[in-house]
Amino acid sequence: MADIVERLIEVLGPGAVQSEDDISPDYTHDEGLRSEATFPLAVVRPATTAQVSEVLRLADGQRVPVVARGRGTGLSGGAVPVAGGLLVSFDRMTAILEIDLENSVATVQAGVTLEQLDQALAPVGLIYPVSPGESSASLGGNVSTNAGGMRAIRHGVTRHHVLGLEAVLAGGQVVRTGGKFVKSSSGLDLTQLIVGSEGTLALVTEVTVKLQPRLGHSATVLAPYPTLATVTAAVPRIMSSGVAPLILEYLDELTMTAITRSAGLALSIPDEVRDGAQAYLVVVLESTRADRLDEDVAGLAGLLGDLGALDVFVLPPAAGSALIAAREQAFYVSRSAGADDIVDAVVPRAAVPDYLAAVGDLAVEAGALIAGCGHVGDGNVHISIFQPDPEVRSRLLHAIMRTAHGMGGAVSGEHGIGTAKRAYFEELEDPAKLALMRRIKAAFDPHGILGPGRMLSDEAR
């Protein structure tokens, strides 16, 4: 085993390999609530695709497990190292290779962060609209989990923007999939298969994404509602109205209080409205033109009133941005408050009221406190669970996931399965599909070195 570390140092140079006491603790965990720090055999930090290829050739030859890491901002343990394995970190592969204005696409190395890409795109009037709430995340990591975020309601998730990839297969072979075009019917879609595969099929080294024009005008509307059920019931009506929001989030009262307090944000909601509000809807509209935005906001405000809002506030731009920024911190606020786990289930959007009611009942039964918010237009809810007893919590989480499945949903809308949600996923997913996924995995990675234990448990592989 030491042999591979020596070979890696020879090939990549000593600065690119950390082993034993040299390993920075930063590389031993992700941001997941329950991820346990694990030290790998070595952290490898390649600078080029050729180096990634060389790393995988060596690892595959010696059957050494390999875990990929973008920026370690994931929440499901996907980037947590395997003891005795390599952690391949993409934090040195940070080149924006091309911003192609004529084709509205960008090609970046896997370690480029969302923030870095956004800063490069702003001056040319373009945007990569996927916004999973953590701008220090890497594009490669986003591809791996098929990251979503608040703007998915309008723009879709990562997979809807990825046009092509460069990826390294387990044996070191480099392939390029897709290209600078939005449509193709030329063979199996390897791009879409690799997106969301959580590092279990190949290591992604380059990503080509579709870009959108950056619109000039946006407005944030905040509507308090008397109950959670009235908020969530309003959502299908808003979606079918044709208003096409950029963001459509619900927050329960606990979450709203926590995030605004944490951000030091005063929204000037009168006390009598606040006292009657158990939940909030936050809607962001966007337009190419200020006059159309104003009309759309007026139309939306009327609609929200008709749908039972206690009041409708059109926030001044700074307050609107601050509220969205505060919402993006909801996970961290919840973690600071001592949340023990987080649910990222997705259900059909019209099932959200019933789902949240059922989850509420399950939490009461389990003596757990819950707080929630989420991408309600997509049926994707994030529920923080406060219940320190691991056994009680595990039973509760299984029940919550089973309920989502029973309503036609899935275990994860955007965080991925990783190691954190694998038990729920494997319990609930059709064994025929799990077996098929294992066979597909083997088609890419015959020796099972890539991301062992992520998405699918290691044993039967």
Next chain:
Amino acid sequence: MADIVERLIEVLGPGAVQSEDDISPDYTHDEGLRSEATFPLAVVRPATTAQVSEVLRLADGQRVPVVARGRGTGLSGGAVPVAGGLLVSFDRMTAILEIDLENSVATVQAGVTLEQLDQALAPVGLIYPVSPGESSASLGGNVSTNAGGMRAIRHGVTRHHVLGLEAVLAGGQVVRTGGKFVKSSSGLDLTQLIVGSEGTLALVTEVTVKLQPRLGHSATVLAPYPTLATVTAAVPRIMSSGVAPLILEYLDELTMTAITRSAGLALSIPDEVRDGAQAYLVVVLESTRADRLDEDVAGLAGLLGDLGALDVFVLPPAAGSALIAAREQAFYVSRSAGADDIVDAVVPRAAVPDYLAAVGDLAVEAGALIAGCGHVGDGNVHISIFQPDPEVRSRLLHAIMRTAHGMGGAVSGEHGIGTAKRAYFEELEDPAKLALMRRIKAAFDPHGILGPGRMLSDEAR
């Protein structure tokens, strides 16, 4: 072999199985220009998923090849039977199982046609926006080829609308993928893998698609241009303007003349404009509001003028619809005119001018006449080739495809590889990716009974 036909008759009933002289010639071909009619061992017309499962169980057990057929409207030979194999036709699986207004999704059996679905959706104000130009095509067939069409520029292609599938694996196992939600990070995306797999991985029995609100107002704008190069060079500018067209098509002069003549359509373009026009741009805009549509049309007209249009015509609604309908017939007009083959290549949209220039040069060298139109905003061009000598034509097509690949494009933007484009695909595609596709195919279909010779040649499988 006769044994399996008897068993199929026992299981499905005699009305559901055609063999020998009973086989209707309709089932022996698709609409491809070069597809050769082939009689299968039997045509099987299941009415339920359970019957499809039973057919595959029998076929897999006896290693009998199976080709799936939606409505036979494909252009790449994908649904042409294999001699000695079964043709499984979905023309009896035509139930619209659910139109779910709350979640804006529809679930249909694979044999439901686009026209049938559209008629069911119009009264409830919803639309399935994918429009590949042949409304008698089935949803199952569209899934198989990842069909595109004119509205892809705005709404994307089939894969962007398919949320879930029911599919039968080669051994008869029925799986359900995805669901009534637009985002998921829960395991490998089997839905996206099966979309576009041309019946080589599984037989699709049910399709769940996302629906959109049906907008009330649309306008068709026609702009003649002096040269093909000025039209295609205008496209990136139009796309980056933020105008977001529903349709953005180019037609060369030959195609425009042929389709309008065939449709008996007089567009009232003054002779002096027509005489100077070598190509046309057709743009359809759509809006929720008439006033915004008018503003957008005015803005577009100005932009097209700035981008070199000889004139800009806003067509009256009836003429606009008639022109789009005529454009949809371009393939059939071209076939009637004696076209020998059709190219469906895709290139980065900014490469279209260079690509068409190169194709023009190649055609001249080969003594071939060409006529073209296509989804220029997507970089997807359809070029009819008139060159009766098969050897000369084959060399020309290889050169045309190689040119597309060399510009970062792909062999097919929407028609699929099938059998018709397989030689080009296998010549140009990376052997490592072809090998990977074969291994994925084997993960689904270990005995290689599904769609033999489609997409990938049969031998090395």
